[in-house]
Amino acid sequence: MSVSSEDLFGQILGLGEDWEVHQTEYVEEKNTIFIRVRETASLLSSQRCREDKRYKVKLYDHAPSRFWRHLNVFNRECVIECALPRLQCKHCGKVWRAKAPWEGKCKGLSSEFEAFALTLMKEMPVKSAGKILGENDHRLWRVLRAYVEEAKEALDFESVTRVGSDELSYRKGHKYLTVFADMKEKRVLFATKGKGKDTWEAFSDELLKRNGHPHAITHAAIDMSPSYQSGVRNNCRNARIVFDRFHVMKLIGDRVDEVRQAENRRGTTDAKKQLKKTMWLWRKNPENLTEPQRMHFDRIDHDCLWTSKAYQMRLALRNIYNQVPYESWARRRLQSWCHWVRKTAAKAPHLFASPMLRAAESIEKHQDGILAFWGSGRMTTAYLEGLNSVFSAVKRKARGFRNPDNLITMLYFVAGKIDILKNKQATH
Ligand SMILES: [Zn+2]
Incomplete structure (x- = not known):
């Protein structure tokens, strides 16, 4: 036949x-x-x-x-x-x-074509998928947006109580998204433009829209920016602010970096010589140094560097996080850490004293939120930390994304735990 x-x-x-x-x-x-x-x-x-x-x-x-x-x-x-x-x-x-x-969901495309395009986009940057399919990326972004928007309708935020937020910079010249994540379910919940307190209003609206409630939030892990703090207080009145471990360590790391830069400019001749090509040695944790980096680090004459002193203080703070199990104990350790920094700064040159005193001030000023890390049962922040690698993956996949809405779409696609293709089958 x-x-x-x-x-x-x-x-x-x-x-x-x-x-x-x-x-x-x-x-x-x-x-x-x-x-x-x-x-x-x-x-x-x-x-x-x-x-x-x-x-x-x-x-x-x-x-x-x-x-x-x-x-x-x-x-x-x-x-x-x-x-x-x-x-x-x-x-x-x-x-x-x-x-x-x-x-399909988009004009001029069959649903099978769209499904294949989505499969490719899951694996590679949108532009690369466009090359394989012989389609311009405008059209592929349209497909992705259509499916993500539909899948979002099925999201349910009823059990969301512990959230973390972080900013994602997407363009030089201070363009930011604020991204909200569920710390228990380890998924991206929402993202919006900007990094002001109004981002928390937008997030609250989203919670209400998807069967959740801003007053159900018990813990909010944020960085120390005043706008996020007032955003949480104004919208989530039952939430304890948790200054995330990751952000506290980043803040101290930045101060150590300032000491290094200042010492590199204004330190003794010997100090400048010691500091050559060492930026990454101070930024990393000791166990993450490569073998050549570790050897370099061991050759440094640490006694003659204020940078080493500041670095030592960063590691001491990190030890508090790693070793101390209780909030009351952590409070004492943090206080003695600040005391140590102040005492050292009193005898130190400006290049050390200025950044490190600011570090101690931040720790003291934000003590309650920092201690909330212990109070929340060491609220896991690995996800917030991991979010940064999610951000890199999203930016890589969305390269040339044209507008921030596309970037938000990609965030949902990569980290929102929405099942796009399952959703597709359900509608056909
Ligand atoms: Zn009829």
């Missing part, structure tokens, strides 16, 4: 009874296979009025031909062409356009 190419394509497309391929054509100059589809008589008997299922329909007319990019066949672009019928209710006279089974 021989099968015509029309029948074959009809089967591949999964057209069923209501549609048939009536012509296929390879257009060489476009390197494209056109699959021309039309409705069969059974479409009219299988459809009912959209207002009242009891009433039958008749053919009203055909809309102008439309085209849907489909999956390639034998490495040729493949396009479905169809003049979709418009149906009319025999009873009420209403007219509507029939929906075809291959239609």
Whole structure:
């Protein structure tokens, strides 16, 4: 038994009874296979009025031909062409356009094509997926946005009680997104432009929209920016602010870096010599140094460097986090840490004293939020820390993303734990 190419394509497309391929054509100059589809008589008997299922329909007319990019066949672009019928209710006279089974969520794309595009985008940057598919990335972003927006409708924030937020800088010149994450479920919940206190208002609105509540938030892990603090206080009145371990350590790390830079400029000749090419040695933790870095670090004459002193203080603070199990104990250790810093700074030159005194002041001023780390049962911050690698992955995949909304879409796609393709099957 021989099968015509029309029948074959009809089967591949999964057209069923209501549609048939009536012509296929390879257009060489476009390197494209056109699959021309039309409705069969059974479409009219299988459809009912959209207002009242009891009433039958008749053919009203055909809309102008439309085209849907489909999956390639034998490495040729493949396009479905169809003049979709418009149906009319025999009873009420209403007219509507029939929906075809291959239609995707985006104009001009079949749902199979969209599913394949999503699979590629999961694995690689949007631009690379565009090259493989021979589509411009505008169109692929549109596909991604359509699916993410639909999947977001299924999100439920009812059990969200512990959140962390962090800023993601996406363009030089201080362009930021604030990203909110569920610390228990380890997923991105929401992201919005800016890094002011109004980002918390937007987040609260989102919680309410998705079956959650801002007053249900018990812990909010944030960095020490005053705007986030007032954002939490104004919106989540039951939340204890937790100054995240990761952000506290980053703040101290930045002060150590300031000491290094100042000593590199204004320190003794010997100190400047010692500090050459050492930036990363101080930024890393000792166990993360590579073998050559460790050897370099051991050769440094630490007694002659204020930078070493500051670094030692950073490690001491880190030890408090690593070793101390209770809040009351942590309070004493933090106080004695600040005392040590102040005593040392009193005898130290400005290049050390200025940054490190500021560090001690920050610790004292934010003591309650810092201690909340212990009070919250050492609220796990690994996820917030990990969020930074998520951000890098998102930026890499979204390279040339054109606008921040695309970046937010990619955040959901990568880290929102939304099941896009499952959602797709559920709607077909
Ligand atoms: Zn009707």
